[in-house]
Amino acid sequence: MALIATISGPAAAQQADPDDESALLQALTRADPAEARRVERQLQAIWSKSGSVALDLLLSRGREALERGDTRAAIEHLTALTDHAPEFAEGWHMRASAFFKAGLYGPAIADLGRALTLNPNNYDAIFGLASILETIGDEERAYEAYARVIAINPNHEDASEALKRLEPRVKGKAL
Numbered sequence: 292m293a294l295i296a297t298i299s300g301p302a303a304a305q306q307a308d309p310d311d312e313s314a315l316l317q318a319l320t321r322a323d324p325a326e327a328r329r330v331e332r333q334l335q336a337i338w339s340k341s342g343s344v345a346l347d348l349l350l351s352r353g354r355e356a357l358e359r360g361d362t363r364a365a366i367e368h369l370t371a372l373t374d375h376a377p378e379f380a381e382g383w384h385m386r387a388s389a390f391f392k393a394g395l396y397g398p399a400i401a402d403l404g405r406a407l408t409l410n411p412n413n414y415d416a417i418f419g420l421a422s423i424l425e426t427i428g429d430e431e432r433a434y435e436a437y438a439r440v441i442a443i444n445p446n447h448e449d450a451s452e453a454l455k456r457l458e459p460r461v462k463g464k465a466l
Contacts, residue, residue, distance in 0.1 A: 312337050316412055319444050327446035338413060341379045346372055353385050357392065365389035373402075380409035384416045396423050414443040418450055425453065434461040 312334065319330045341347050349372040356365035369386035376382055387402035403420045406413060421436030434457045440450035 310337060312412075316443065319446075322446065324446045327444065331444070338381045338384075338410065341372075341376055341382070343376070346376050346379065346382075349375075350382060350385060353382075353389065357385070357389055360392075362389050362393040366393065378409060380406045380413060380416075383409065384413060384419070387416070387419055391419065391423060396427060399423055412443055414440045414447060414450075417443070418447065421450070421453065425457070430457050431461050433457060 315330050315334050315337070319327060319334070322330055339347070339350060341350065349368050353365045353368035353372060356362070356368060366386060366389045369382060369389055372379065372382040373386055383402045383406035387399040387406060390396070390399035390402060400420065400423055403416050403423070406416045407420070410416070417436055418440045421433045421440065424430075424433035424436060434454065437450045437453045437457070440447050441454065444450075
């Protein structure tokens with residue numbers, strides 16, 4: 292019994308309940324890159340479940356519209372979703388993505404704030420906030436947000452690259 296309790300790393304992640312968000316988040320911090328991708332997919336599956344087939348359809352339609360580049364339709368679908376499911380964090384996160392792609396940074400930041408209030412561990416929402424902060428020139432807060440992404444998901448390549456890019460400007464250059 293004690294031997295099982297000491298297992299860590301990818302083997303432990305594979306044994307984690309695929310619906311146990313807490314266990315998956317813990318596994319993500321210890322996962323190698325390949326295992327991290329699997330855990331990320333499991334977390335995305337959890338975060339994408341609204342509990343309603345109709346609401347899941349609105350999320351799906353919003354995502355499809357975003358993939359097509361139709362931000363207007365995406366915002367419409369995702370607004371209907373957030374109106375009907377204001378406690379569903381992924382609806383706010385995806386609508387923020389649509390607002391960002393439409394160049395509407397203020398509404399995107401507001402929606403990310405709501406998404407992160409509901410799900411503070413959504414590293415992709417934090418990454419979205421960091422991206423907006425960097426875009427509007429708030430590099431110090433962007434750096435802090437990217438660092439938070441890495442604290443949750445150490446294998447997040449885009450956040451790692453962003454930290455490397457911003458570090459000299461935020462922390463200064465070593466002599």
